Amino acid sequence: MGSQSLHIIKKFTLEHRINWEYTQDWMNYNPFQKATSQSYSKHVSWRMKCSNYALPTLDLLNRNYPDILKGFDTCFLCSNSTETNEHFWICSESINILKDIFMKHELIYKSLIINNLDQDKFKDHNIIITESPVFTSFNTPI
DSSP states (O other), X not given: OOOGGXXXXXXXXXXXXXXXXXXXXXXXXXXXXSSSOHHHHHHHHHHHHHHTXXXXXXXXXXXXXXXXXXXXXXXXXXXXXXXXXXXXXHOHHXXXXXXXXXXXXXXXXXXXXXXXXXXXXXXXXXXXXXXOHHHHTTSSOO
C-alpha cells in the first residue's frame, strides 16, 4: 500500500472504518442477468474506481487532458472546493445525495427482510434491522 491514493484506505482499515465483509459482498454482487456483459464490466470498473480513489474527478481529468477543461476543477456539487476523489466522499452535497440513496434503499431492504424472515426464528425483527451496521452507518457523520 505504498500508493498515496491508497493511504486513506489503509488509514480507514487501521481505524476499523471499513467493513471488509460488506465490501467483498458489494464487489462480488452482480445486478445483471448475465455473468458477463459489457454493462457488468462497466459496473465492476466503476466499483474498482470507487474503492481505489480512481474516479475520473476534475483534478485527474485536468492532469490527463489539460486542453479540454482548461483548469476548471471546482466541484459541481458544492462549488467550493477542488473536485478530487477524496473531496467526492467528504463533500457535504455529495454526502446528502448518498444519504438519500441509502435511505431509499434502506426501506426496500427492510421490507425484503421483514417479508422473507423466518418469523418463528426471529420474533423481534426490529432488532435485526435497527442494530445492523448496514442501517446504522449513516446515522453518524462520515
